[in-house]
Amino acid sequence: MSINDFKFKRDKMVETQIIARGIKDERVIAAMRKVPRHLFLDEALWPQAYEDYPLPIGERQTISQPYIVALMTEKLNLKGNESVLEIGTGSGYQTAILAELAEKVYSIERIASIAKRARKVLDDLKYTNIVIKIGDGTVGWSEYAPYDGIIVTAASPYVPKPLMDQLKIGGRLVIPVGGECSQDLIVYKKTGENEYEEENYGGCRFVKLIGAYGWKE
Numbered sequence: 565m566s567i568n569d570f571k572f573k574r575d576k577m578v579e580t581q582i583i584a585r586g587i588k589d590e591r592v593i594a595a596m597r598k599v600p601r602h603l604f605l606d607e608a609l610w611p612q613a614y615e616d617y618p619l620p621i622g623e624r625q626t627i628s629q630p631y632i633v634a635l636m637t638e639k640l641n642l643k644g645n646e647s648v649l650e651i652g653t654g655s656g657y658q659t660a661i662l663a664e665l666a667e668k669v670y671s672i673e674r675i676a677s678i679a680k681r682a683r684k685v686l687d688d689l690k691y692t693n694i695v696i697k698i699g700d701g702t703v704g705w706s707e708y709a710p711y712d713g714i715i716v717t718a719a720s721p722y723v724p725k726p727l728m729d730q731l732k733i734g735g736r737l738v739i740p741v742g743g744e745c746s747q748d749l750i751v752y753k754k755t756g757e758n759e760y761e762e763e764n765y766g767g768c769r770f771v772k773l774i775g776a777y778g779w780k781e
């Protein structure tokens with residue numbers, strides 16, 4: 565398959581999975597058209613890279629379905645000057661989308677081999693506004709806090725308190741909360757020091773968030 569074939573498939577993905585399902589933010593749509601999702605996968609999976617489902621990335625982890633990436637990103641409401649914290653770097657695909665839309669992206673991944681592979685792909689694509697750290701993201705990353713947006717791309721039994729604390733007032737936390745088998749996608753808007761508004765965007769399914777403020781191993 566050539567570069568043009570992938571571009572064709574990517575545009576079709578955006579039309580049928582992203583726009584058709586109601587994603588409206590033009591910047592999110594442009595980022596989804598641009599970022600070469602297949603490069604975040606093993607070559608054997610390239611033919612499936614633009615299909616409407618998650619795919620394995622090794623270590624029993626997955627790259628999220630394209631629509632979920634678009635939906636979660638849209639809910640962060642990014643305009644371009646934000647600093648964003650991502651928990652669960654995984655393939656690095658969501659990280660790249662965020663890097664297209666915000667000023668700076670801090671991303672934490674607990675599995676070293678996965679973090680290293682993501683770093684390599686993102687370096688090859690010449691992203692210079694992404695910092696990746698290996699560790700437990702449920703405690704956040706206090707060094708660069710507070711954040712305008714925080715996105716958790718693994719299933720959380722409850723909202724990790726450090727993440728709420730590291731969110732700016734006016735900022736948003738997007739996180740799948742629930743049981744091991746299914747979660748609800750929740751968006752929290754921080755309206756005051758200990759005040760939040762909460763919106764539920766329905767069912768989703770992620771791999772487990774494992775850490776001090778998550779599931780135990």
Ligand code: SAH
Nearest residue numbers: 627628652654655673674701717773774775
């Ligand atoms: N957005 C990624 C999703 C990867 S799956 C993508 O689309 O590729 C979720 C990732 O979260 C896995 O790589 C898993 O190892 C990681 N993870 C789980 N618990 C974590 C924690 N406490 N801190 C950081 N990363 C974690």
